[in-house]
Amino acid sequence: MKPIGAALAVALPFANPVLAEGFTVSPPIDCDLTSDCYIQQYVDSDPSPNASDFTCSSLSYDGHKGTDFALPNRARINDNVGVLASAAGKVKSLRDGMVDAPYSNARATEIAGRECGNGVVVDHGDGWETQYCHMKQGSINVTRGQDVQRGQMLGFVGQSGKAAFPHVHLSVRRAGKVVDPFDPDGITRCDSPGDSNLWTQRPAYQPGGLIEIGISSAVPAYDDIKAGLTPKSSLPAASPALVVWGFLYGTQAGDIINLSITGPEGMIIADDVTLTKTQAQAFRAIGKKTRTGWSTGAYSATVTMIRGPQVISQRSTDIVIE
Ligand SMILES: [Zn+2]
Incomplete structure (x- = not known):
């Protein structure tokens, strides 16, 4: 009997060759x-x-x-x-x-x-x-x-x-x-992606990442982040809260986002958020409130995007509380 399935599998990659x-x-x-x-x-x-x-x-x-x-x-x-x-x-x-x-x-x-x-x-x-x-x-x-x-x-x-x-x-x-310039022969190979391509210099593949991060005194509106918040260089000591936010692309269910803020007296807040959806873009924030105000000085925030054992993206930003 003719092995139709096998013959088809061999024939398909050559059915429509795209030669650069x-x-x-x-x-x-x-x-x-x-x-x-x-x-x-x-x-x-x-x-x-x-x-x-x-x-x-x-x-x-x-x-x-x-x-x-x-x-x-x-x-x-x-x-x-x-x-x-x-x-x-x-x-x-x-x-x-x-x-x-x-x-x-x-x-x-x-x-x-x-x-x-x-x-x-x-x-x-x-x-x-x-x-x-x-x-x-x-x-x-x-x-x-x-x-x-x-x-x-x-x-x-x-x-x-x-x-x-x-x-x-x-x-x-x-x-x-x-024609996919990253895969012009049209044969997707997960084990060696981009083995042929059309690029003069192939852009590195980044499997998702942080688009932007910031520190604010309240959780910003998602649409304001997409519009482009002007980053603040300082916040008043009387701010009711300190929030660190991250704007992400290419998220996958199971990704872990670690967000943290440190100040003159050490760690203010640090937490992991586990993402539950695969999305083109997403936004996450964590914060801490105060009734007594913040110590003045330099603060920094870091957001890390983690997939399995791998850090995919990490960004930090600084602000002065005065
Ligand atoms: Zn498009």
């Missing part, structure tokens, strides 16, 4: 991916209704066709962070004029058919094209038919179209088919 043939891409955002921006979502490599990034982890969602390079908060849109052409080519199409605003289901009709928001498509020849989405309203500074170089600025990062957070979505396509 020298085509390479560079990051489409003008920021430091190790400190002031990060990759929130990758291409969904799972054809089922579930989602998986190229490492077989959770940084994707069902049907996601690109890579999302994110800014830590909406206030950073005002800094005019550049969206950069990932390779040389010719501007094939563009759209501008859509407002930058957080997406919600209430805006679905308004945005239908224009989910990319303000965007640019660049044709690189030989069937390759790249698309840049969710750009800042009024920022696109190239025209249709214009030749662009790798790294040339196309406009600024924004939050137009269907975007829950400020970012540039980069789609890479060949002959109209989505």
Whole structure:
């Protein structure tokens, strides 16, 4: 009898080979991916209704066709962070004029058919094209038919179209088919992710992390954190409470978040919070109240994100109580 199952398993990886043939891409955002921006979502490599990034982890969602390079908060849109052409080519199409605003289901009709928001498509020849989405309203500074170089600025990062957070979505396509620049052959291998890729320099895979942390005198509103709180350098000694908060991405059920504050007289508070959900973004805070006020001096807070035996991300911040 013919082993149909085995034959199919061997045949599938070669059914639709995508050969890079020298085509390479560079990051489409003008920021430091190790400190002031990060990759929130990758291409969904799972054809089922579930989602998986190229490492077989959770940084994707069902049907996601690109890579999302994110800014830590909406206030950073005002800094005019550049969206950069990932390779040389010719501007094939563009759209501008859509407002930058957080997406919600209430805006679905308004945005239908224009989910990319303000965007640019660049044709690189030989069937390759790249698309840049969710750009800042009024920022696109190239025209249709214009030749662009790798790294040339196309406009600024924004939050137009269907975007829950400020970012540039980069789609890479060949002959109209989505190509994951982290896994161009389309064969997800959990044991050696990214064994081939399209990057001039492959961005390091970060399996989640801390987007921002802060110290405040009360638990901040989650929307204020997403909007971008201006960090305080001092708090009054009469503050009713001291709170440390962490804004996270790529959380998984079982992750442990350790939050702590130390002051002139030592540890004020330290606690572990165990996360129960796998989420794109999350926010946690712990605090301590006082009736008598705080000692004046230097305070520092640390937030650590732990997954199994591994510290995934850690950040500290300082404040003066006066
Ligand atoms: Zn996206």
